Amino acid sequence: MRKMMIAAAQIGGIQKAESREAVVARMIALMDAAHAQGVKFLAYPEMTLTTFFPRFYVEDRAEFDHWFETEMPNAAVQPLFDRARDYGMGFTFGYCELTPEGQHFNTSVIVSPEGEIVLTYRKTHLPGHAEYEPERTHQHLEKRYFLPGDTGFNVARSQDVLMGMAICNDRRWPESWRVMGLQGVELVSIGYNTPSQNNLSKTEGLEKRLYHHELSVCAGAYQNSTYAIAVAKCGMEDGNHMIGGSIIVDPDGFVLARATGEGDELIVAEADFDKCAFGKSTVFNFAAHRRIEHYGLIASQ
Template sequence: MREITVAAAQMGPIQRAEGRDVVVCRMLALMDEAKGRGADLIVYPELALTTFFPRWYVEDTAQADAWFERDMPNETVRPLFDRAARHQMAMSFGYAELTPDGHHFNTAILTDGSGKIVGKYRKVHLPGHAELDPRRAFQHLEKRYFEPGNLGFPVWRNLGGIFGLAVCNDRRWPETYRVMGLQGVEMILIGYNTPAVNAEKSEEGPEKRLFHNRLSVQAGAYQNSCWVVAVAKAGVEDGFPLIGGSLIVNPDGEIVAEATTEGDELVVHACDLDATLFGKKTIFDFARHRRIEHYGLIASRTGAIPPP
């Protein structure tokens, strides 16, 4: 048995006017609670340090740089790294990254138990749009403020297992899980900020959005025989609601723990990484069963083209 106790640290809303120092204090409180509950790893949401700013349109995108982190760790978040090291707890969280050469990414990191960054992922599947769209109930401008990730879907050895990262919309795409599955991933950590209502389809509300959240995560876990920990930023930010539903899913695709609120909430579960082995050796033994000679379109075509 290779058991890791994981704390999914769901966060309630972060208002636009709130500073990062306030947010970090909330994150530290969740981390201390996680330590008290025996956690080896704490996972925070996408864009954990700020409001979900892609809902706001800014004409001059340089003005949006105030939401981005130029260094990681920086002075503001250093307490998180120090506290995690003191607790000997690994950590993952998402943030907006501005690189030294001026590139903007929706990024997540993974540390080891000493507070050292051992993994970085940049969101590949950016949803939404790039220009102001008055037809929408609200804006979703990730394509305006971020570039598609350029690191692929790497995995890392950490805490005695093999870990991968993804961010929000990535969880809806089976390729996300499969690329990591082909590297033997045993646990995938996903942060998300998902609006409770579809901006282009108002009848698609929280129940449907939570259903799709569970469906995507459970399918990815089952089809790649791995644990998935998906963690929300939830609640009403500046009048705009986000779903919660943070959950931990086992390699059989079963939900073993799930949040019940839309606020700061810790969801804790002891995850045996050896539970991934049966599926990887049987129905999802890729080496025995995959037929890559038939999968060419997946990597050669972007859009769907119906037959003539």
């Protein structure tokens, strides 16, 4: 048995004016609470350190470089790394990365209990648009501020578990899950910032947005026989609402824990990673049952 307490640290809205240091203090408070419950792996959301700025347009995108981190860890985030190492806790979180070559990515990392970054993931599926669209009531400018990720969906063994990551919109694409599933993934961490409305979804409503989120994560976990932690940054950010609904899901696709509010909130579950083996060796034994001769279209267009 490979049992471990795992958790999602949902983060309520971060306002534009909030400093990295203030956010890291909130993250550490949730880490302290997680430690008190015996948690050994903790997931934070996409873009944990800042407000979800792609809702704002600037003509000169360099004006938004201040939302990006040029090194990781850096001075503002170091206290989080230090606290986790003291606790012997692994963790994952998302941030905006500006590389030495001047590339901008929506990034997440997995950090080992020893404080080493063991895996970096750069968001693949960037939703939204690149130019200001006046007909929209809400802008979603991820395609303006980020390049599509260049890492692909890798996995790494940490804490004796094969771990991988996806970021927000990636969770809606079965391809994200399957690429990690084919590498035997046992825990997928997904941070998200999902606006509850944009002008293209006026009729959707909160309930449908929450359902599609949960459906995607439960299906991805089941179809690849993996645990999943999906964790929101949510609530109100500068007058804009984002859905909550953080969940921890088991390899059968069942929700083990679910956030109830839209603020900073910890949810915890016990995982037994040996339970991933059942699905992987039966109905989702990929080597035995997949028919890749019929899947070419998926990767060719």
